[in-house]
Amino acid sequence: MxxxxxxxxxxxxxxxxxxxxxxxxxxxxxxxxxxxxxxxxxxxxxxxxxxxxxxxxxxxxxxxxxxxxxxxxxxxxxxxxxxxxxxxxxxxxxxxxxxxxxxxxxxxxxxxxxxxxxxxEVRRVDLLAVSGLGAQRRMVAGSIYAGVDARAAAIADRATWLPRSMQYPYAALRALAAYRPGRYRVAVDGIPHEYAAATVVVANSAYYGKGMQIAPPASIEDGVLDVIVIEAASRLALMRSLPKVYDGRHVALPEVTVLTGKRVELSGTLRGSAGGPIPVGGDGEPLGLLPASLADPAVVEVVPGALSVIC
The missing domain is CATH 3.40.50.10330 (Probable inorganic polyphosphate/atp-NAD kinase; domain 1)
Structure with missing residues (x-):
């Protein structure tokens, strides 16, 4: 420079x-x-x-x-x-x-x-590379999420009539009130898992949704992704657990699974006779719909030390 x-x-x-x-x-x-x-x-x-x-x-x-x-x-x-x-x-x-x-x-x-x-200081931090969502491969800094939190992000985008501090909590509750669980297939470094879940988050950073500590152990310098799976529960149970996400206590709940790896493959559909696609977001932006086929999944990979940032 x-x-x-x-x-x-x-x-x-x-x-x-x-x-x-x-x-x-x-x-x-x-x-x-x-x-x-x-x-x-x-x-x-x-x-x-x-x-x-x-x-x-x-x-x-x-x-x-x-x-x-x-x-x-x-x-x-x-x-x-x-x-x-x-x-x-x-x-x-x-x-x-x-x-x-x-x-x-x-x-x-x-x-x-x-x-x-x-x-x-100039630090080198990891980024996420995302492909298989219909667009070309793109980079994301914080996290990719599929499910109810992608719906919440879309609601927050429209909630401009609310004070900024209230937009995310309002959106989260609105999304939970109408949520349907999905059937997710999650392969982490080639090891497959299946879940009935409300959401799956692939995190580089610990935070999303204006301060929610969704992935407490996450580091932006360790070359590792933290995958947070919140399994399907009742709407009321999910609403009650929402405050725990702000300080990371949700990872101790029995319905929450934490996986780690360098490459994550994701696919799935909404549960129920109608099925339907699961929305995907990244860093507050809509990224598309989760592929339904395990043969052609969305892929999230960590790119270690990709970005030099002043902090």
Whole structure:
């Protein structure tokens, strides 16, 4: 990475719709502090998917640190691009969840965050590579989830009329109230398992859903995936266990299974005579529908040390 003067140079890419429109306001104080410290700061608002690749290429050619300003979805959309160019990523968390920023221990205070961007260490962290969901192979930073939590994420996206702090809890309860369990086939490093479950989460990071500690043992630097299976239970039992997910106590429940490995194959359908597809999400974004066939599953693999990130 080249530098301007003695400091880092930054290319901020801002998703203005993140956090219900909070991202543009989050940029201003951090960018000002960086400029006052002598850093060169370039800010681009509303980069669409087509423009994102070009903007990252231009930033990398200049030797800039690429800064994701938004939520976990924005981060994931940039992580693969930055990793593929062996460049460095930083974050100004400004989304609803900010779960990967939580995993990195990033501060909320603009002054403290600017200090991290200027002086923080560059760490190499793992990413997830996902294929078999109808689109091309893509990278995700935090987790992939299939089932009731993917429905909850979709509900949270529409719950913009609620205060940000209430959107995920509301969405989780709404999704649980209408959930149907699925029949899942989960192969971890080639070892097959079958479950009747509410959800299956393949986690790189410990957190999702705005601070839910879904995978307490997860590390973003161990080259291992943590697979959390929450087996089918009554709606009421699932609702009662929801508070336990915030501090990770749910993994002690008998209906929760934790597996670890480097490659996970997933397929399944909703239970019942009608069957039906199971939705899949990743870092707050819909990724498609889980393949029904074990012969053609979705595949999630860990990519160790894929991304350089300042934290």
């Amino acid at each position: 080249t530098s301007h003067g003695d400091g880092r140079a930054f290319a901020f890419l801002v998703n203005p719709s993140s956090g219900g429109g909070a991202a543009p306001d989050a940029v201003v104080p951090v960018a000002r502090l960086l400029r006052e410290a002598g850093a060169v700061v370039d800010v681009t608002y509303s980069p669409g998917p087509q423009a994102m690749t070009r903007l990252v290429d231009e930033a990398v050619a200049r030797g800039d640190v690429v800064v994701s300003v938004g939520g976990d979805g924005m981060l994931s959309s940039l992580a693969g691009l930055v990793a593929g160019r062996d460049a460095t990523l930083a974050m100004v968390p400004a989304g609803r969840g900010n779960d990967f920023a939580r995993m990195l221990g990033l501060p909320d205070d603009p002054a403290a965050l600017a200090r991290v961007l200027l002086e923080g």
